Amino acid sequence: MKRIRRIVAWVLAVVLGVALVVGAAFVVSPVPSIMLFRNAFKEGHPVEPPRFDEVRRTVQVTRDQEYPSSYRRHTFDLYRPRRIPAHAALPVIVWVHGGGFIAGDKSGLSTYATLMAARGYAVIAMNYDYAPTGTYPTPVVQLGQMVSHVAAIAQRERLDPDRIVVGGDSAGAQIAAQFAAVQTTPGYAESSGIERIAMRAPLAGALLFCGPYDFTRFTDANAPWIQRWFMTTIGWGLLGTRDWASSPQMRQASVV
Template sequence: MRATGLRARALARTTARGAAAAAGLLAVATRVTPWPSALAIRAIFDRGAARANTSLARHVPSGLVEDVDEAYDISSPDGRLDVFRPERPGPLPTVVWVHGGAFVSGSKRDVANYLRVLAGRGFATVGVDYSIAPGSRYPTPVGQVAAALAYLVDHADRLGVDPTRIVLAGDSAGAQIAAQVALLVTDEQYAHGVGVAVELPPDALRGVVLFCGAYDFTLARGSTRLGSWLVDTAIWSYLGSQRHDERVTLQGSIPPNLTPAFPPVFVSAGNGDPLLPHTLRLVESLAEHGVGHEALLFADDRQPRLGHEFQFDLDTAAGREALDRSVAFIQRVTS
């Protein structure tokens, strides 16, 4: 019995030392590469996005036409897009949606049911896949969305989209990417600086719909340790360095680069969203530049508080309001 106890204690000490060593290695790894933290965020976000998409299934209308996994870039497995539209003659005003996921997760599957719901309101809707960080970094996703737009223009007749009535849209990280592509479309000098050309006339981009985005990389990281870890990991993964290159940080931020030529904007975020300061900063900058915009914001004391990506919950009054208001905006700018 004594020998058994000694062996058990020795095994426990060995296990503890092994766990401590593993924890130490993980701590070191998270200081030199964003991969461990990015993979943790990816696992959390992917589960949440899948649940949200599943809950939207009950709201999907019947009678839709779907073209899925269209290859807008045959050189990349991520260069795919989905098109949803009602069974009616085209061409239809088209909403091109860039999914979120903190730049390190997500796919067009996550927003497919929401885009089906939007298509039921009379639009062609497009979900765009792009390569996520840390495997792919800025400005790769921006260039991919630009390539997707070019593909839609080239295949407009077959897909039932109207290339003269495009609305760019996105949520979370996808909202930042969509807004940056809108900058590329409307500011040739800015596009030259980024090194990404968009083959879409500025007057074809009728508007932008943005939910819960991270628009300004120069803002403070987060108000909590968890929030700071998440935001720091996302930006490190996407921009490629912990010591953020000031030029890239400013270039990827939307408010400092706005011009009066930016298209009309519908923008929204919940009162409990950690990224709400980004939306408030964007709204302020839109007003400063005289850009037409409609903001759906909520009182700070509203209960229950509306968190990140609140718009995808169509079982709530706030989610339905966001859908109805954004649909009315899209109808107005594409009419």
């Protein structure tokens, strides 16, 4: 009986020790929470509208190209109409995927990018580094690198570098909005510390779908606990500090 008690006590001690280590990991770093939430963002097969196969046949896709960047995730897919009028240059939509700043991939844009390309646009679906390795303002900087690369490949791919639209959904919308603010708002590049890139012509527009444009709303103490946990994970992971709620970066990223 004493031996059984010792075994039970040992097992309980091990379980308690593991629980304390795991709990401490969640307290000292945003990484464990990011891994949990990232798994929740895993996408299934994109929903395709009726007769999508007919649309797909009109579009050419070149996948997994690279744009110049020192960051790890710097690939993009280019969608274009198969038939382009002679001597024409296509207006360009550079799209930034969503995923809560911690997940997502350009492949999730395949359906939407195909639909836009079928309407006569060149659509670039880009990847970027996300938290915790891609801390703020890495994604915004990478969007600038991608837009700069459009001019470098414009002649080869028949793109019009004078007609560039940036767009994104969810986290991608915030990234696109902040890039647009840097490019178009006097003084914002200096105050945010994000370098404004040289462009031949101003941005033609921005397509912003459901983005978190006001980071101060992440600190809502009345939100459900799971939402507060998620927001704390994103804020800590993206802004790179546990005291993210009072950091100047949070206010700079609030493009409203």
